[in-house]
Amino acid sequence: MGFSDMFTRSMATEAPRPPGSTPPRPHKMKAMLIVVAAVLATVAAVGGATYWLNRPIHLRIAVGPPYSDDVKVIQSLSQIFSRDRKYIRLRPIITDGTSSSAASLNAGTTDLAVIRGDIELPKDAQAIASIRKNFAVLWALNGPGKRGAIKKIEQLAGKRIGVIGRTQANVNLLKVILTQSGVDFEKVQVVQFTTTGFADAIKNEKLDAFLAVGPLNSKITADAIAATTKGGKEPTFLSVETADAIAQKYPVYESG
Known part of the structure; x- marks a missing residue:
């Protein structure tokens, strides 16, 4: 019902006006x-x-x-x-x-x-x-024999390193770690992998070490370690001895 209909009905049903009264003006x-x-x-x-x-x-x-x-x-x-x-x-x-x-x-x-x-x-x-802090985990792959085993970052010169994650930030971090440890970044070969499906991707790759960056107890990092140590290979986690120096030179990184 529109406004005009409502008022029309109201006017039609109202009581008769007293004789001589003036009807309401239309305007x-x-x-x-x-x-x-x-x-x-x-x-x-x-x-x-x-x-x-x-x-x-x-x-x-x-x-x-x-x-x-x-x-x-x-x-x-x-x-x-x-x-x-x-x-x-x-x-x-x-x-x-x-x-x-x-x-x-x-x-x-x-x-x-x-x-x-x-x-x-x-x-x-x-x-x-x-939201949280990320941790860099760097590990080398060593076979059953101890000859030629990688135990320090300084031994990564001339090696092939797999980086988990396609982001350039991970490669930049690896470069900082190697450079501060005295390793010429140009003398290592970096191979990047996605965070999913790398277990199959690394099967045909001959790699000496890996870098993963993520939160504490990261599932991606844990899966990467498990995938890279199949077939009797043992992971040797490499300590970043220059962490404090890196944190001082590059404030975006923290040691701890």
Whole structure:
């Protein structure tokens, strides 16, 4: 029922006017209808604005690589925000890795990104929270015999090193570790692998050592160690003796 119908019915059913009374002028009735309509329209507009102001804000957050610990953390946070936060929702956007996440933030396709501290922040971006710390694990593969066994980083010169993860940040970290340990980075051969499917990828590769970067008790790192030590090979974990010097020279890295 429209406003005009409502008022027409009201006028039609009202009691007879006393003799000599002046009937309401049409323009006054029209003005009243306009006022009522305007008030209702204003109330409706305010209600709509309240809805838009109170509806949840959806933030796209880039995180990767797939199946990584970072992805699991953000997915858990997304569930928590959906349950406990009324006005904020997180929408994870899975990327190939931290470099891709930084690129998506820089391109404006996401609102937030999980980026490692050793990757340069995109222009106009700023860090808002520290989720966790990453640890670099460097191990060599030695056969049953001890002859020629790699026990120190200094012995990696001229060797082939596998790096878990396609991000350039891992290669940069390896370069820093080797250089600070007196190893010419140009004299080693680096082979990068994805964080998934590397167990099959390394079968035909002859590698002497591996580097993985991830949180403490990282499943990706644990799987990489297990995959690289099949067939009787034993891992020898290489201590980064220059960790303190690296932390002083490169503040983005911490020793500990």
